[in-house]
Structure formats: C-alpha cells, structure tokens
Amino acid sequence: MTVVASIGVASVETIRARFPALDRVHRGHPVAYFDGPGGTQVPAPVVDAMADYLYHHNANTHWAYPSSVETDRLIEEARAAVADFLNASADEIAFGLNMTTLTFHLGRALGREWTAGDEVIVTELDHHANLAPWQALARERGIVLRTVPLRTEDGTLDLSSLPALFGPRTRLLALGAAAGCDFLACSAYKFYGPHVGILWGRRERIEALDLPRLIPVPDTAPERLETGTQNHEGIIGAGAAVEFLASLGSGATRRARLASAYAELHRRGRDLFNALWDGLRGERRIRLYGPPPDAPRTPTVSLTIEGTRAEAVARALAERGLFLSHGDFYAPTVLERYGRLEEGFVRAGCACYTTGDEVARLVEELRRLSR
Numbered sequence: 382m383t384v385v386a387s388i389g390v391a392s393v394e395t396i397r398a399r400f401p402a403l404d405r406v407h408r409g410h411p412v413a414y415f416d417g418p419g420g421t422q423v424p425a426p427v428v429d430a431m432a433d434y435l436y437h438h439n440a441n442t443h444w445a446y447p448s449s450v451e452t453d454r455l456i457e458e459a460r461a462a463v464a465d466f467l468n469a470s471a472d473e474i475a476f477g478l479n480m481t482t483l484t485f486h487l488g489r490a491l492g493r494e495w496t497a498g499d500e501v502i503v504t505e506l507d508h509h510a511n512l513a514p515w516q517a518l519a520r521e522r523g524i525v526l527r528t529v530p531l532r533t534e535d536g537t538l539d540l541s542s543l544p545a546l547f548g549p550r551t552r553l554l555a556l557g558a559a560a561g562c563d564f565l566a567c568s569a570y571k572f573y574g575p576h577v578g579i580l581w582g583r584r585e586r587i588e589a590l591d592l593p594r595l596i597p598v599p600d601t602a603p604e605r606l607e608t609g610t611q612n613h614e615g616i617i618g619a620g621a622a623v624e625f626l627a628s629l630g631s632g633a634t635r636r637a638r639l640a641s642a643y644a645e646l647h648r649r650g651r652d653l654f655n656a657l658w659d660g661l662r663g664e665r666r667i668r669l670y671g672p673p674p675d676a677p678r679t680p681t682v683s684l685t686i687e688g689t690r691a692e693a694v695a696r697a698l699a700e701r702g703l704f705l706s707h708g709d710f711y712a713p714t715v716l717e718r719y720g721r722l723e724e725g726f727v728r729a730g731c732a733c734y735t736t737g738d739e740v741a742r743l744v745e746e747l748r749r750l751s752r
C-alpha cells in the first residue's frame with residue numbers, strides 16, 4: 382500500500398494540492414465542491430494506490446503465485462487501516478458493493494434468526510438504505526417496525542420517544558449514528574475513497590450470522606460476509622483513503638494521527654459551517670433545516686429557497702461553479718414530513734478541502750438567487 386508521508390496537521394492549501402479535481406473550471410469559475418455528503422473528491426494518493434494495484438499486483442486472492450500473495454497482503458493492509466478508522470479489529474471489517482447492498486445482505490442474514498412479531502426500531506430521519514432492508518423483513522417475515530419520529534422544529538430525532546419503543550421483542554435499533562453499535566455500514570466514497578462499501582460487525586456477531594454464502598469460501602470473519610470476487614482496487618483505495626486522512630494529522634500511531642486529523646477537520650468544519658449558517662439565516666426566502674451550529678452536527682445543511690425547485694437552484698449555482706446536490710437524498714420520509722417531496726432540498730456539505738472563500742461565494746450566490 383502507498384503510505385502518504387505525514388505532514389502534521391495539514392493546512393487547507395496543502396490538502397487542496399492533493400485533489401486534482403479542484404483544478405476544474407466551469408463557465409470561467411473555479412469549481413467549489415459542496416457535494417461531499419453524496420461523495421467527496423478523491424486525492425491523488427488514493428488513485429495512485431488503486432492504479433499501482435491494478436498495474437502491478439492485480440490477481441484473485443488466496444493463490445500461491447506472487448501477485449495473488451500481494452493481493453492478499455494489500456487487502457489485509459486495507460482491512461487494518463479501515464479497522465483503525467472505525468476503532469475495530471481487522472477481522473471485523475468486510476467489504477462489499479456499497480452500504481445499501483451490505484445492509485440488505487446483513488438484514489437477510491439477521492432475518493433468518495428472527496420470527497414473526499420480533500421488532501426493529503427505525504427512524505424517520507434515516508437514509509432509506511437503513512429502512513428498506515427492515516421493511517423487506519416486515520413484508521417477508523412479519524417483523525414489526527417501530528419508528529422514532531422526526532421533530533420538524535429542528536430536524537432532530539425525538540429521542541424521548543425511544544425508551545417506549547423498546548420491548549421484549551426488540552431485535553434491532555437501526556439508525557444513523559456513531560456509538561456503541563453491533564454493526565456499522567458505510568461507503569468509502571463519503572470519506573475521500575472510491576466507490577466501495579464497508580461493513581463492520583462485532584466478530585461474534587459476524588460468526589453467528591446465517592449468511593447466504595458459497596461453501597468453499599472461508600467461513601471465518603470477516604470473509605464469510607463477503608460474496609464473490611471483491612472490488613480489490615476499491616478495497617485498497619479505501620485503505621489508502623484512511624492513510625490519506627491519517628497523513629493529515631500527527632501522532633505515534635495511525636489511530637492517533639486519525640484522531641488528531643479529525644479533531645482539526647472538525648474544528649475547521651465548524652467554522653465553515655458557522656459562516657454558512659450565519660450568512661444565510663437572515664435571508665427571508667431561504668430556509669435552513671436541522672439544528673443550529675452550536676448543536677452537535679456535521680458541517681452539512683439542507684436548504685430551500687421559497688417558491689423555487691431545488692433542481693433550479695442547483696442548476697443556477699452550477700453556472701457559477703458551485704456544485705451542490707439536490708433532491709431527496711434517498712431519505713424521502715424527511716422531505717415528506719416537511720412537505721417538500723416535490724420540490725426537494727438543496728444540500729451543501731463542507732469537506733476537508735472547503736475554504737472560507739468558497740463558503741462566501743456560496744452564501745453570496747444563494748442570497749442573490751433568493752432576492
């Protein structure tokens with residue numbers, strides 16, 4: 382695996398130099414990417430690691446000749462890197478197509494253990510990748526879904542309703558969060574990696590799953606979770622993305638470097654987000670969704686301009702080199718609750734390469750469009 386030299390807590394200029402996509406110019410404007418929540422840009426070291434694998438080490442796994450042995454080693458190194466990222470051990474990290482596919486896969490296996498009347502708690506705030514697999518079990522196996530409602534006042538979950546939703550038949554709480562869980566699914570393209578999915582699970586949980594699998598595949602964690610030949614270059618790219626993030630920080634171990642990089646990126650993200658929020662909140666026709674910046678939240682906001690479809694806003698912004706996504710983001714329940722299913726949301730997310738100038742450009746353009 383390509384190891385990126387540690388550069389301390391890197392400045393945003395140093396970080397930006399690693400992303401060739403930032404050289405793009407559209408209609409005479411340097412492109413500012415605010416579409417990170419739907420997929421961040423990819424730095425050169427990640428692409429280099431993937432290209433190096435495909436050019437020099439490409440093979441299938443578990444055979445006796447050098448490129449196959451190298452493939453095994455590179456995949457194991459990627460598992461170890463992703464394990465550091467998720468604070469897990471390498472044999473608990475499985476890969477797959479994307480979060481959605483892995484969650485359906487997990488749901489199918491868990492459903493085999495459950496009986497009609499067992500319950501799963503879901504939320505109105507989640508991406509439907511964390512809803513549809515459980516809805517499928519409701520249809521196929523008589524699993525009962527209980528739902529944590531969204532509070533439309535501030536876009537957060539009504540967690541006070543949660544204790545009453547738990548009961549003797551509760552088998553799973555499925556929600557977007559980051560603490561103390563048994564399984565966690567995500568996709569590496571959300572954090573500077575390629576399009577590959579990651580599923581972490583506690584080893585004993587992975588080993589207990591009744592999974593659809595081929596008999597000759599190793600029946601041990603994590604490989605028993607993986608179906609068919611994997612996206613080797615994607616897995617190696619996911620490991621390289623973690624190495625890239627760690628290279629932005631400092632410390633004696635990769636985990637420590639990740640923690641220091643994240644602390645700094647979090648601080649920068651909060652400053653950018655404050656500027657975005659403060660720049661827009663006074664605008665009469667702009668509505669910002671979700672809690673204010675002092676609440677625990679990510680530097681991502683959904684917004685609408687009264688009387689304008691989200692797609693029209695996104696198109697107008699793109700003309701100025703501001704790339705933002707729009708629509709329902711596969712979380713249509715949220716839009717339904719806000720009565721915006723037709724018009725959609727526009728979504729702005731800050732990433733490690735976002736600058737204050739880019740935020741100022743976005744604020745100015747949104748203000749101009751709303752007046």
Ligand SMILES: Cc1ncc(COP(=O)(O)O)c(C=O)c1O
Nearest residue numbers: 419479480481482508510557568
């Ligand atoms: C919060 C959240 N959950 C799940 C997903 C699904 O990820 P994927 O499309 O990679 O399966 C996404 C992607 O947009 C997401 O943002």
